[in-house]
Amino acid sequence: MQPIVQCKNLTHYYGKRCIYENLNFEIPKGRILGLLGKNGTGKTTTINILNGYLKPRSGECLMFGENSSNLSPETKQKVGLLIEGHVQYPFMNIHEIEKYYSAFYPQWKKEAYWELMKLLKIDPKQKLSQMSCGQKSQVALGLILAQDPELLILDDFSMGLDPGYRVLFVDYLSEYARAEGKTVFVTSHIIQDMERLIDDCMIMDYGSILFQKPVAELLQSFKRFRFSGNGQIFEDIKQVIHPVTIKGNTEFYSFEKKDELARILTYTGFNPTDIKEESLSLEEAFIGLTGKY
Amino acid sequence: MEKALLYKEWKKTRLFTLGIAAVGIILLGYIMLKMGRSFRMVGMEHLWDVVVNRKQFLFRSLKYFPIAAALCLGMAQYFPEVIQKRIKLSLHLPLPERKVILLMYGYGLGILLGIYLLQLVGLLVFSTINFPYEFTSSTLKTIAPWYMAGIITYLFVAMVCLExxxxxxxxxxxxxxxxxxxxxxxxxxxxxxxxxxxxLVTLIAVFPFGFLSVQRFKEGTQD
Incomplete structure (x- = not known):
């Protein structure tokens, strides 16, 4: 089956600063893919390229088989876009904005929008400019749900939201996407929210993709290890990721199993006896892969 | 779809549109009252002397209205599109991007031309009633560059905002x-x-400039 999104050999620079080189990834139909990365690793850049708001230095992105720099109206109709900060028109109220967007999408499902609006305690004539960030996020989400697109692209959906609205957003989106078999591409800097939402994760570091696999596979294979002693000597062992020693206690991360790791460490002349293996949350795994700094 | 896009432009600019139209009508009324007073106080012969021999223009108060109106309308229409890069929302609509920009242009120019026309018709009726044909014809040729400057101002405001x-x-x-x-x-x-x-040729030449700004926005050109 052809993937919904295909990015091939994407390279982009801002001036002389390299964002990434030869980035390749795909989003299969019906999957929820989360793009995780520290600030400045190119998450929004990727979303801008995908939506045709940025021309990459080289390479191309295809959405539904069309080059993203020149999407046809038919393809745009299939893509729901949430811009960072839940940007919408502040001079409209919830009735006006629903009426406005409904004219562009023949499959418009206004019930989906109004169901979500009922949860907001707002005056129907209240303009978006007078709403809180959380309320605006629900309006933006409601509009995307009513559009009923095949692909949803959400850029940093948790930005500015309090925990209640973040949970509401994730629950609604997750339930909708899974029930309707939608494909979702999402970024967020709050990884706890992503863990509850996404099927697959793509972790970006400066200049490249570190990891792209199902979240379950990451959490099953990637562990943290702790022991008493100095772990500085591990820095040359490729299976040991980001070792840090603080006050004689060392922690590091690895995709290797504990036994295999013990064998490798013994082979290098180091024989820690008290290695403890710990399972990780997605946020901890993210920090383990990208480092704390 | 086109109607919806025009509705959005109206929602965004209606206060400015009504305000500009009101100022245009009030300005015209002020000119008429001022002229009527001059007719009574100094007489038509004196006014005629001012126009023909001293080459003074009686409707000079209108001079900067067209560009002020264009500046206000252009800012009201395009400035909100620049904040938080909201123009992305319009460019993501399932319409050809050129058509979206053309509709936005068309709305602004239509409103502006409507207000200009309203003012011009009032002025021409007043002039035709009170002055000979030659005077009215000269008035039109004198004010035409001001109104053309208004349209060019609007096009440049769009270009500058979207850049x-x-x-x-x-x-x-x-x-x-x-x-x-x-x-x-x-x-x-x-x-x-x-x-x-x-x-007129200058005005037509300026028309596509705004598309260049949108093209640069689409390519992600940055400082």
């Missing part, structure tokens, strides 16, 4: 001011008559 790079924005703004200045070099009645067609 993503500040340096280029400043350059475009200065270019706009320089071009608009060319339309205000002389107050002498009918001074621009021989070059009116050049002004």
């Amino acid at each position: 993503p790079v500040w340096k280029r924005r400043a350059f475009n703004g200065l270019l706009g001011i320089a071009i608009v200045y060319l339309f205000f070099l002389s107050d002498v009645p009918s001074a621009y008559q021989p070059v009116l067609y050049i002004l």
Whole structure:
């Protein structure tokens, strides 16, 4: 089956600063893919390229088989876009904005929008400019749900939201996407929210993709290890990721199993006896892969 | 779809549109009252002397209204699109991007031309009733560059607002001011008559400039 999104050999620079080189990834139909990365690793850049708001230095992105720099109206109709900060028109109220967007999408499902609006305690004539960030996020989400697109692209959906609205957003989106078999591409800097939402994760570091696999596979294979002693000597062992020693206690991360790791460490002349293996949350795994700094 | 896009433009600019129209009508009323007072106080012969021998223009109060109106309407229409890069929302609509921009242009120019037309019709009726044909014809030729400057101002406001790079924005703004200045070099009645067609060509040449800004925005050009 052809993937919904295909990015091939994407390279982009801002001036002389390299964002990434030869980035390749795909989003299969019906999957929820989360793009995780520290600030400045190119998450929004990727979303801008995908939506045709940025021309990459080289390479191309295809959405539904069309080059993203020149999407046809038919393809745009299939893509729901949430811009960072839940940007919408502040001079409209919830009735006006629903009426406005409904004219562009023949499959418009206004019930989906109004169901979500009922949860907001707002005056129907209240303009978006007078709403809180959380309320605006629900309006933006409601509009995307009513559009009923095949692909949803959400850029940093948790930005500015309090925990209640973040949970509401994730629950609604997750339930909708899974029930309707939608494909979702999402970024967020709050990884706890992503863990509850996404099927697959793509972790970006400066200049490249570190990891792209199902979240379950990451959490099953990637562990943290702790022991008493100095772990500085591990820095040359490729299976040991980001070792840090603080006050004689060392922690590091690895995709290797504990036994295999013990064998490798013994082979290098180091024989820690008290290695403890710990399972990780997605946020901890993210920090383990990208480092704390 | 087109109707919905025009509805959005109306929602965004209606207060400014109504305000500009009201100011235009009030300004016209002020000119008429001022003229009527002059008719009574100094007589038509004196006014005729002022127009013919001293080459003074009686409707000079209108001079900067067209560009002020264009500036206000352009800012009201395009500035909200620049904040948080909201223009992305319009460009993501399932319509060809060129059509979206053309509709936005069309809305603004339509409103502006409507207000200008309202004012011009009032002025022409007043002039035709009180002055001979030659005077009315000269009035039209005198004010035409001011209204053309208004349309050019609107096009430049769109271009400057939609431009993503500040340096280029400043350059475009200065270019706009320089071009608009060319339309205000002389107050002498009918001074621009021989070059009116050049002004018209300038106006048409400026029309596609805004598309260049949108193209640069689409390519992600940054400071």
